[in-house]
Amino acid sequence: MLSGTKIFITNGTWADIALVFARTGGEGHRGITAFLVPTDSPGFTARPIHGKLGLRGQATAELVIDGVRVPDSARLHSVGKGFGVAMAALAKGRMSVAAGCVGLARACVEAAVEYSTQREQFGKPIAGHQLVQELLADIALDVDAARLLVWRVADLIDRGREFAVESSKAKLFASEAAVRSADRALQVFGGYGFIDEFPVGKYLRDAKVMTLYEGTSQIQKLLIGRALTGVSAF
Ligand SMILES: Cc1cc2nc3c(=O)[nH]c(=O)nc-3n(C[C@H](O)[C@H](O)[C@H](O)COP(=O)(O)OP(=O)(O)OC[C@H]3O[C@@H](n4cnc5c(N)ncnc54)[C@H](O)[C@@H]3O)c2cc1C
Incomplete structure (x- = not known):
């Protein structure tokens, strides 16, 4: 189960897959694991960010991850190796x-x-x-x-x-x-x-x-x- 928010994500409204780093236990950088999460997963929302000073031709998004469930096969590298x-x-x-x-x-x-x-x-x-x-x-x-x-x-x-x-x-x-x-x-x-x-x-x-x-x-x-x-x- 992944929870929390990430903001300012380049190509966030275009991507089919998001690389998400989540705390899976422990303190500090050893408790972080990486996941490849399909952006059409239930609970995954990408909202465009407007009003940028520059890079206006590039989509920047706020990603909201609310109770998204991913299988272990979505894990990238070992548990705790996300950092x-x-x-x-x-x-x-x-x-x-x-x-x-x-x-x-x-x-x-x-x-x-x-x-x-x-x-x-x-x-x-x-x-x-x-x-x-x-x-x-x-x-x-x-x-x-x-x-x-x-x-x-x-x-x-x-x-x-x-x-x-x-x-x-x-x-x-x-x-x-x-x-x-x-x-x-x-x-x-x-x-x-x-x-x-x-x-x-x-x-x-x-x-x-x-x-x-x-x-x-x-x-x-x-x-x-x-x-x-x-x-x-x-
Ligand atoms: C258009 C755009 C696209 C982006 N795309 C992505 C993306 O695809 N993926 C992604 O992960 N992020 C993305 N970001 C986020 C970007 O990486 C962060 O905005 C950036 O790392 C700064 O973090 P912050 O905005 O939280 O600023 P803060 O961390 O709050 O920093 C504010 C100020 O404090 C200074 N500061 C902070 N900590 C320290 C410290 N320890 N010592 C000295 N000074 C410090 C910073 O240098 C800065 O001057 C994007 C941002 C923008 C604007």
Whole structure:
């Protein structure tokens, strides 16, 4: 019997199966078990969440799990091993989020370069003003740095090595870089960046959530700090 609620679940209104972590006994992370639960199970409800700052093309749902019964065959991994399942999924998920951030930041540099070479002010393209070039250079640097951090994680995975901390570093840097890049790109567009005619405002709204899900930036820092010191600050 699974009870309780989960909120903010990506694709929650589209999914046929939900990965649910439930306490099956004991204290702390050892008492958690993972289940694959069909979303048409009696007692399972997915409600759309509206009014998001960004990611408006993606369905985010609140899942309500009220007295859902699942057979033992719905269990993923052993009883009490759910925390490990979650951590393994998060470690790779963080790399995926970081890779998406590289794409978003790259879109920012492409849009900003194109606009700045066409828009003219004070008798020349705004790309010819040094402070605009600074914005472009800063975005380009963030794109490259974030991409290299993602590639490092992918390389570790390919070689079967430990990658969780490197994935946290990539996710932390790339998500913050995506927000910085979208903000800088919007600045390059001036007032036009603030309206829907150009995509950079959307990039900024979409980037922010990357610093929140799959572990906030603060949580990534705690994971990195714990790996460095052996001391948990959670
Ligand atoms: C659009 C969207 C989609 C999502 N999709 C999913 C999904 O598919 N699956 C899923 O499981 N979750 C999903 N989430 C949830 C997301 O992972 C959480 O919102 C996120 O982990 C933060 O948790 P919270 O909102 O409860 O914030 P809180 O945990 O309440 O955190 C609030 C603030 O406190 C800080 N904080 C909390 N604890 C500490 C600490 N120990 N030390 C320092 N600072 C701390 C946080 O960094 C943050 O700044 C989604 C969220 C959004 C917005």
